[in-house]
Amino acid sequence: MTTSFETEQGAGVTAPAPAPGLAARTRGLRKVYRSAVAVDQVDLDVPEGAVLGMLGPNGSGKTTTIRMLLGLVRPTEGEVELLGRRMPEGARHALPDVGALVEGPGFHPFLSGRENLRRLAAAEPRLPSSDIPRAVEDALERVGLGAAAHRRYKAYSLGMKQRLGLAGALLVPRRMVVLDEPTNGLDPAGTREIRRIIGELHADGVTVLVSSHLLAEVEATCTHVAVLHAGTVVAQGELDELLESGSPGLLVSTPDGDKALETLRDNRIPGKLTPDGVRADLTTATAPQVVETLVRGGVAIHEVKRERTGLEDLFARLTQHETEHEGLPEVEEVRA
Numbered sequence: 632m633t634t635s636f637e638t639e640q641g642a643g644v645t646a647p648a649p650a651p652g653l654a655a656r657t658r659g660l661r662k663v664y665r666s667a668v669a670v671d672q673v674d675l676d677v678p679e680g681a682v683l684g685m686l687g688p689n690g691s692g693k694t695t696t697i698r699m700l701l702g703l704v705r706p707t708e709g710e711v712e713l714l715g716r717r718m719p720e721g722a723r724h725a726l727p728d729v730g731a732l733v734e735g736p737g738f739h740p741f742l743s744g745r746e747n748l749r750r751l752a753a754a755e756p757r758l759p760s761s762d763i764p765r766a767v768e769d770a771l772e773r774v775g776l777g778a779a780a781h782r783r784y785k786a787y788s789l790g791m792k793q794r795l796g797l798a799g800a801l802l803v804p805r806r807m808v809v810l811d812e813p814t815n816g817l818d819p820a821g822t823r824e825i826r827r828i829i830g831e832l833h834a835d836g837v838t839v840l841v842s843s844h845l846l847a848e849v850e851a852t853c854t855h856v857a858v859l860h861a862g863t864v865v866a867q868g869e870l871d872e873l874l875e876s877g878s879p880g881l882l883v884s885t886p887d888g889d890k891a892l893e894t895l896r897d898n899r900i901p902g903k904l905t906p907d908g909v910r911a912d913l914t915t916a917t918a919p920q921v922v923e924t925l926v927r928g929g930v931a932i933h934e935v936k937r938e939r940t941g942l943e944d945l946f947a948r949l950t951q952h953e954t955e956h957e958g959l960p961e962v963e964e965v966r967a
C-alpha cells in the first residue's frame with residue numbers, strides 16, 4: 632500500500648504508508664560529514680504515546696539523529712518519517728504538531744524572554760494572534776520563568792535559556808515533543824521540573840523523544856529507550872524489558888560464603904559463590920527476602936548490592952570506553 636506525501640512545493644510524491652502506531656521512524660539513516668560518520672544505519676522506532684529516551688555518550692549521534700528527524704539536516708542516506716510524513720519534504724505539515732528544544736534555539740539576545748516567545752508564537756501556524764498573549768504567559772509559567780520573563784535573553788543563565796527553549800516547544804498543544812538534552816545546565820530543582828513536565832506530557836498522550844547521556848535520567852522519565860554508540864543504535868526497546876534483560880542477581884559480601892550458600896539453598900533460592908561472598912538469584916525471591924533469609928540463618932553481611940542489569944552493564948561499558956579516552960578513572964564494573 633502506498634500513500635501520497637506532499638513535498639515542500641506541494642507536489643505529491645509516492646512513499647510507503649505511514650507506520651501504524653509509530654510517531655516517528657527512521658530506516659537506514661546515515662549522516663556523513665566531511666570529517667566523520669555522525670550517524671550510521673540507524674533504524675529508530677518511536678511508538679505513539681511513548682517517552683523514548685535516546686541515550687548515548689557525547690558524540691554518539693543523538694543530536695544529529697534528532698536534527699534529521701526534524702528535517703533540520705538532510706540525511707546522506709536513509710528514510711525519516713515524522714507523524715506519518717516523509718522528512719524533510721513533509722516538514723510543513725508535520726512540524727506544527729511537533730514542539731522541539733534543540734541545541735542553540737535562535738533567540739534574540741536583546742529581547743526579553745517574553746518578547747522572544749511572542750515572536751515564536753507569531754510563527755505558530757495554528758495559533759490565532761488573539762491567543763498569543765495567553766499562550767505565552769501559560770508557557771512561561773509552566774517552565775517557571777514567569778518572574779524572569781521581562782529580563783533580556785542575554786542575561787539568562789544556561790538553565791533559564793533551556794527553560795525558554797522548552798516554553799517555545801510548549802506554546803501550543805503538540806502530538807510530539809522532542810527535547811535534546813533538556814536538563815543541560817539545570818540545577819536539581821530544574822531537572823525535577825523537566826521530569827514533571829515530561830510526565831504531564833506523557834499523561835496527556837503526547838509522544839516525547841528526549842536525549843540524554845545519563846542513564847539515571849532516562850530511567851526516571853522514559854517508557855522506552857534507544858542506546859546510541861558511535862552513530863549506531865546498539866539497543867532499543869521498552870525500558871523495563873531492557874533493564875530486566877540478563878538474570879537479576881543480588882551480590883552479598885560476606886566472610887561466611889559457604890554458610891550463606893547453604894542457607895540460600897535450604898530456602899530454595901539459587902545462588903553461587905563469588906570472591907566476596909555469594910550471588911543470589913532474584914528470579915524467585917526479592918532482595919529483602921534474600922537478606923532476611925541470610926540474617927535469620929546467622930550469616931554476617933558486610934554489603935549488599937544489586938548486580939547490574941543488561942542495560943546498566945551495556946551503558947557502563949560504553950561510557951567506560953568514553954572515560955578511558957578522556958583519561959578519567961574507569962567506571963567500576965560489578966560482576967558475579
Ligand SMILES: Nc1ncnc2c1ncn2[C@@H]1O[C@H](COP(=O)(O)OP(=O)(O)OP(=O)(O)O)[C@@H](O)[C@H]1O
Binds near residue numbers: 665666668689695
Ligand atoms: N556539523 C557537523 N560537522 C562535522 N561533524 C559533525 C557535525 N555535527 C556533528 N558532527 C560529528 O558527528 C558526531 C555525532 O555528533 P552529535 O552532536 O550528533 O552527537 P551527540 O550524541 O548529540 O553528542 P553530545 O551529547 O555531545 O551533543 C560527532 O563526532 C560530531 O563531532
